[in-house]
Amino acid sequence: MSAPLLQVRNLTKRFGGLTAVDGLSFDVRKGTIHGLIGPNGAGKTTTFNMISGFYKPTEGDIVLREESISGLMMHEVAHRGVVRTFQHSTLFAEMTVLENVVVGTHMEFPPSIWNALTGQDAHDRRGAEAKAHEALEFFGLLAFQHSLAGDLPHGHQRALGMAVALACRPDIMLLDEPFTGMNPEETSRMMELMNKLRSSGLTLLLVEHDMHAIMGLCDNITCMSFGKFLAEGGPQEIRNHPDVIEAYLGGARHVA
Amino acid sequence: MRNFLIWLIVAAGLIALPHTLSFSLQEILVFLVINVLLVVSYRLLTLTGEWSLGHVVIMGVGAYTSALMTKRLGVYVPVSMIMGALMAGFVAFLLSFPLFRMKGFYFLIGSFASAEIIRLLWKRFREPFGGPKGLKRIDSLADINIGPIQVDFFEPVAYYYFALIVVAVCLWILWRIEKSLVGLTFHAVHWQDKLAQASGVDLRRYRTLAFVLASSFAGLSGALLAHYIGTINPNSFDVELMVFVLTWAIVGGTATFYGPILGCVVLTLLNEVVLREMGFQQMRPLIYGAIMIGSILFLPDGLESLVKRAMAAWKRRSTPAAEPGKESA
Numbered sequence A: 001m002s003a004p005l006l007q008v009r010n011l012t013k014r015f016g017g018l019t020a021v022d023g024l025s026f027d028v029r030k031g032t033i034h035g036l037i038g039p040n041g042a043g044k045t046t047t048f049n050m051i052s053g054f055y056k057p058t059e060g061d062i063v064l065r066e067e068s069i070s071g072l073m074m075h076e077v078a079h080r081g082v083v084r085t086f087q088h089s090t091l092f093a094e095m096t097v098l099e100n101v102v103v104g105t106h107m108e109f110p111p112s113i114w115n116a117l118t119g120q121d122a123h124d125r126r127g128a129e130a131k132a133h134e135a136l137e138f139f140g141l142l143a144f145q146h147s148l149a150g151d152l153p154h155g156h157q158r159a160l161g162m163a164v165a166l167a168c169r170p171d172i173m174l175l176d177e178p179f180t181g182m183n184p185e186e187t188s189r190m191m192e193l194m195n196k197l198r199s200s201g202l203t204l205l206l207v208e209h210d211m212h213a214i215m216g217l218c219d220n221i222t223c224m225s226f227g228k229f230l231a232e233g234g235p236q237e238i239r240n241h242p243d244v245i246e247a248y249l250g251g252a253r254h255v256a
Numbered sequence B: 001m002r003n004f005l006i007w008l009i010v011a012a013g014l015i016a017l018p019h020t021l022s023f024s025l026q027e028i029l030v031f032l033v034i035n036v037l038l039v040v041s042y043r044l045l046t047l048t049g050e051w052s053l054g055h056v057v058i059m060g061v062g063a064y065t066s067a068l069m070t071k072r073l074g075v076y077v078p079v080s081m082i083m084g085a086l087m088a089g090f091v092a093f094l095l096s097f098p099l100f101r102m103k104g105f106y107f108l109i110g111s112f113a114s115a116e117i118i119r120l121l122w123k124r125f126r127e128p129f130g131g132p133k134g135l136k137r138i139d140s141l142a143d144i145n146i147g148p149i150q151v152d153f154f155e156p157v158a159y160y161y162f163a164l165i166v167v168a169v170c171l172w173i174l175w176r177i178e179k180s181l182v183g184l185t186f187h188a189v190h191w192q193d194k195l196a197q198a199s200g201v202d203l204r205r206y207r208t209l210a211f212v213l214a215s216s217f218a219g220l221s222g223a224l225l226a227h228y229i230g231t232i233n234p235n236s237f238d239v240e241l242m243v244f245v246l247t248w249a250i251v252g253g254t255a256t257f258y259g260p261i262l263g264c265v266v267l268t269l270l271n272e273v274v275l276r277e278m279g280f281q282q283m284r285p286l287i288y289g290a291i292m293i294g295s296i297l298f299l300p301d302g303l304e305s306l307v308k309r310a311m312a313a314w315k316r317r318s319t320p321a322a323e324p325g326k327e328s329a
C-alpha cells in the first residue's frame, strides 16, 4: 500500500483541566473514505479543528504528505489541500448560493484590486463562476444559485457547505456530520455523491453519527472515546468490536 | 442606455447645483462633497466587520501630510494630496499590527486610543505640526490662467468642481472594488470569517487591506479639506467629527454603497440648512445625538432600508396597499 496522505500522531488537546483529545493517532490513505466515530463529546470535532488549523494542538503532530502541518493557520492548511466543513451549517447566509461557492474558488482565482479596476478580473470572475456552477451542479443545487443561502432548507444548506469545500479543489475533505438534518432520501443521494468523489481520487475524512451511512461508505474507521483512541478497522471489524459496542452502550446510557 | 441618461441628468444637476446656492451654501456644498468621500471610505472599513473610532484622525494624517508637503517641500498641490493619501494608508498599515490583535469592542477602544496618540503628537510637536494652533496659510490649488480660462480655487464653486471630480473618481474606484472578487471576499470575512478562512482566505491580510484602503481614501478627503479651508489643527479631527461620521453611517445604513452617502447628505441638509436657519446653533450636537438614538431605535436598517422598500413597492405597483405602515420594530 502507498504511504498515507494524512498522519495524525499522538494528537492531544487540553482545555484547561479538560483533555478533549488524548494521544490520538491514525492514518488516512489517499483515495479512501475514512470514518471518525465515537460517542458525543469524544473529541471528534476537536480533532477536526486541530487538523484544519482552527485549534493549535497542545501536543502531537499532523503530517500531510510527509510535511508537518500542525500549528499552521486554517487558510495555510487550506492552501495545502485540506479543506473542512463545519458541524453546524456555517455559510455566508446573507449571500446568494452562487456567491457562497465563488468564495470557495478563492485559492484558484485570487482576487486582485488592480484587475478589478482595469476590468481584467472579468475573466477570473467567469472562471470562478463556472467552477462554482460545476460544484453546485454536482450537489444538485444549481436551481437555487440565486437564492440567499440562509433561505435554503437545512438539508440543502449541508450540501451547500460541501459545495463550498469542493470548490476549493481539496485533496482531502474533512466533513463534520454532513448527514445531520437530511432525510433518508437525501442521505442516500449524498452517499452516492461521496462515492463518486472517492472514485475521482478525493480523500474524505468523515465524522458522522448515522451508523448506516458510516458502515456503508467507509473503507476504514477510527473509533474514539473520551478523547482516546479505541479501535480501528473496516466496517465489519468495528461493528463487532467489543470495546466499540461497550463505548456506545455506555454513551447511550449517559445520553438517556 | 436608461442608466446612462440617469447619470447624465445627475451629472448635469451636480454641475448646475452651486449656481443656485448662496455663497455660504456653496461652502457647505464643498464640505459635503468631501464628507461623502470620508463616510464612504468609512463604510469600506466596516465591510470586514470592524468599526474604528480613529477614522477622522487618519483623515487628519492625510491633511497634515499634504499641507506639510506643500509648505515645507513645495510639492505641487494635487501631488501632495496623493502623498497625503499614501501616508494615511501607511500609518493605517503600521496601526494594523497592534489593532488587528483585537476584535470588536477592543478594536473600537484600541482604534480610539491610537488615534488620540496621533492627535497628542500633533499637539505636542510644534515642529513640524504647529502644536495646538496647527498649520495655517495652507496653499490652495494654484490658479489656472491659460488665456481665456481663468480659475481661482479660492472660489468655492471652482474648488467644488475639483473636489467633485476627485470624489467621483474615488467613488467609482471604491464601487469597482466592492463589486469585484475582492469585495466579495471582504463580505465573506465579515459574515463568516471561519468559513472564509477554511476556504483559504487570509483573514488578517484582507482586514488589513480594507483598513489601509479605507484609510487612504480618508486621507485624501483630509487633504481635500486642508487645501480648501487653508488651516488645520488637532481639533479639526476630534471626536465630535468622528461622532458625525458614525451618525451618517448609522442613520444612512451600511448595507448598501449609497446608504452612508444618503445619511451624510440628509443629515448635512438638516444640520446646516434647517437647524442653522432656525437658530438652533448651540443645540445641534444634542439634536444630532437624539437623531442617532432615534434612528437606532426606529430605523435600525437605516435610511437605505426606506429606499429599498420604496423600490420594492415601485416594482409591484399593482398592489399599492403594500407600501405604507410597514415599520420595522
Ligand SMILES: Nc1ncnc2c1ncn2[C@@H]1O[C@H](COP(=O)(O)OP(=O)(O)O)[C@@H](O)[C@H]1O
Residues within 6 Å of the ligand: A015, A018, A019, A020, A038, A039, A040, A041, A042, A043, A044, A045, A046, A047
Ligand atoms: N473550545 C472549547 N473549550 C472548552 N472545551 C471544549 C472546547 N471545544 C470542545 N470542548 C470539550 O471537548 C470535548 C470534546 O468535544 P467535541 O470535540 O466537540 O466532541 P465531539 O465532536 O466528538 O462530540 C467536550 O467535552 C467539549 O465540551
Ligand SMILES: [Mg+2]
Residues within 6 Å of the ligand: A044, A045, A046, A087
Ligand atoms: Mg462534534
